[in-house]
Amino acid sequence: MGVIWLLIVGAAAGFLATRMMKVEASVPATIAIGMGGAVIGGLILRALLSVMGMFAGLIGAVLGALLLIWLWQTYGPK
Template identity: 50%
Template sequence: MNLLYLIVIGAVAGYLATRIMHIKADPLKTIAIGIAGALIGGFILQVVLTIAGVLGGIIGAVLGAILLIWIYQTVTAKKK
């Protein structure tokens, strides 16, 4: 099923890419372009999402630490 899915998505992606780039290619080349593009695009997207995930984790950790410091300062200020 995955192979069929990859071929169908590759064919559609290849067709759209060849039309956008104004390239004439036979159906086999169009499918090959689409499959290769899907693999390359998937890899690039995975790298970008990983980087975004790490940055999101850092931002979340900093915001959490800021909140914790604010709570600590608020609690200790009332005790003085």
């Protein structure tokens, strides 16, 4: 169940992050961005997750995905 939840949250977070950053990405790339963001956000916002519950996980995933997109746009292939 954890992998399915990661895919669902990753898809939602990736979709929100790509729209916020105005990035056109394929569905698999969007899910991968969201999953990467979920991992990054989960590490950064662990304390917030324990206080606010699963909603904080989505916030952390979106923030992590935004960071990942920014890093990709800044340092990725041109």
